[in-house]
Amino acid sequence: MKRQAHAMLALLVLGTGTLAAIAGSAVPAPAADEVSAVDLAQWIRDRRPGLLVVDARAAEAFDIDRLPGAHLIVDIDADALRSADTVVVYADARDDAALGGPSHAQRVLRLHGGIAAWNEDVLFPVLRADANARQQRDFATRAALSRYFGGSPSLLDPGAVPARGRSRRGC
Amino acid sequence: MSAPLIGDGSLGASLVAAVAVGLGFGFALERAGLGSARKLIGQFYGRDLAVMKVMFSALTVAMLGVFWLSRFGLLDLRAVYVPLTYLWPQLFGGLLFGAGLVVAGLCPGTACVAAATGRIDGVFVLLGFLAGMVGAGLLLDRFAAFYESGAHGAWTLPELTGLPYGVVVAAVVVLAIAAFAGAEWFERRVR
Numbered sequence: 231m232k233r234q235a236h237a238m239l240a241l242l243v244l245g246t247g248t249l250a251a252i253a254g255s256a257v258p259a260p261a262a263d264e265v266s267a268v269d270l271a272q273w274i275r276d277r278r279p280g281l282l283v284v285d286a287r288a289a290e291a292f293d294i295d296r297l298p299g300a301h302l303i304v305d306i307d308a309d310a311l312r313s314a315d316t317v318v319v320y321a322d323a324r325d326d327a328a329l330g331g332p333s334h335a336q337r338v339l340r341l342h343g344g345i346a347a348w349n350e351d352v353l354f355p356v357l358r359a360d361a362n363a364r365q366q367r368d369f370a371t372r373a374a375l376s377r378y379f380g381g382s383p384s385l386l387d388p389g390a391v392p393a394r395g396r397s398r399r400g401c
Numbered sequence: 402m403s404a405p406l407i408g409d410g411s412l413g414a415s416l417v418a419a420v421a422v423g424l425g426f427g428f429a430l431e432r433a434g435l436g437s438a439r440k441l442i443g444q445f446y447g448r449d450l451a452v453m454k455v456m457f458s459a460l461t462v463a464m465l466g467v468f469w470l471s472r473f474g475l476l477d478l479r480a481v482y483v484p485l486t487y488l489w490p491q492l493f494g495g496l497l498f499g500a501g502l503v504v505a506g507l508c509p510g511t512a513c514v515a516a517a518t519g520r521i522d523g524v525f526v527l528l529g530f531l532a533g534m535v536g537a538g539l540l541l542d543r544f545a546a547f548y549e550s551g552a553h554g555a556w557t558l559p560e561l562t563g564l565p566y567g568v569v570v571a572a573v574v575v576l577a578i579a580a581f582a583g584a585e586w587f588e589r590r591v592r
Contacts, residue, residue, distance in 0.1 A: 246465050247570055254568070
């Protein structure tokens, strides 16, 4: 009985671990009606035909900081929506962007992570200085995208820690 | 809503959570029999590998929990504290810790459990820890350069290996299951 319970637990853990390997990243993947910030940046850079980027925030926030080529939601007319193939709506965070985009367009997507993801993933990506060759190659692509939009990719020196934090280990 | 539910600014709530988690941790250690130095020392003679099994089980459950909670958007991994890596002092500290564990038969958590359950050896080990902490604090300035050496910041296995987080999780799971099977086999042989 005990042996069977151990075998069942081992199988459960192994199954969960295998699913983790398949999932790959611990970050939630964009839903079917979402687009990642990096993908949207590539669409904008490539001037994807029929793309319309809509800012669903207040006008004050739009004036301070917005995505390139974005239009404030209240300024968009029905004709612009009808002529767009893909409408990407964004807000401050992912949940805010769920407030429903324009319904006339053929395809409406939310920006995964909102404008915060745009700033973090597109404008200001960070790479550890001790990253391996493959990580550096991957980062070069993102760094080029960042510079295209006027961002500043940076290298994090892991040794440059301002102050040693409290130790929180034990057993 | 996603975890962590307690922000950095809420010291009171953090302390309440720390006490609750500490009580739970101590209870689990006691129920696993790890308040006994004899049980812990059995690890080094190959008679009883319960310590390794308990710790590896906790590690595996926590790792899978953190991964999947984050994956489902219930935990913000960026808000989770990752202890900073200082390679050389931590290697030295690990060796010293291991030596102390063999000599005393208890580590900090299990010493607290042993003392709380009335074991005299636990009380003396705790007194030793206190003396060691005060001594290390007094001598720290002399070893400041070594204390800060080999700094790598918050360094994780996915960053070190360049592998996806999920693949590292799966590798650790396989390692844990192999370790459990190996431990059972070894215990049967010794007995």
